[in-house]
């Protein structure tokens with residue numbers, strides 16, 4: 001689970017530079033902060049830092065909080081699942097390489113990526129679910145962090 005320190009420091013700088021501000025076009029209670037861009041060298045690992053909120057009055061108190069990261073890659077409109085804390089199967093290219101490491105209960109949706117491949121380049125989209133009504137995909141007016149593998 002080693003991720004070189006210099007990568008993380010670069011990451012932190014880009015986070016500070018690209019952290020997105022709040023947009024008025026967002027659903028009340030639902031927000032997500034993530035850098036617009038994360039750059040990583042091929043073969044190395046990186047973290048896409050991320051935090052989110054949801055409206056607790058939508059959520060079932062007893063339901064488990066699930067998080068999902070989807071990659072915008074492959075065919076247009078196709079969103080392969082790359083990481084989740086649910087039982088759902090992730091895309092084969094993502095197995096053992098993409099990890100949802102953030103503590104969701106603390107609103108942390110950070111995504112860890114090992115051994116970055118050229119074709120991991122692209123935008124990533126986060127979704128949360130907690131019970132029947134609290135289901136939300138943070139897209140369009142929310143940050144969809146772009147991973148650039150160099």
Ligand SMILES: *[C@@H]1O[C@H](CO)[C@@H](O)[C@H](O)[C@H]1NC(C)=O
Pocket residue numbers: 031032033051052053107
């Ligand atoms: C994410 O964390 C930062 C720093 O603590 C904070 O300013 C921001 O409002 C948080 N964003 C969300 C969506 O909770």
Ligand SMILES: *[C@@H]1O[C@H](CO)[C@@H](O)[C@H](O)[C@H]1NC(C)=O
Pocket residue numbers: 051101102103108109110
């Ligand atoms: C979110 O989780 C990541 C990975 O565990 C950690 O590095 C980061 O410090 C956490 N962020 C906050 C605001 O706690």
Ligand SMILES: *[C@@H]1O[C@H](CO)[C@@H](O)[C@H](O)[C@H]1NC(C)=O
Pocket residue numbers: 093117118119120
């Ligand atoms: C991505 O690239 C790697 C190495 O170049 C290759 O092994 C893998 O099959 C590719 N995955 C997809 C989904 O195209």
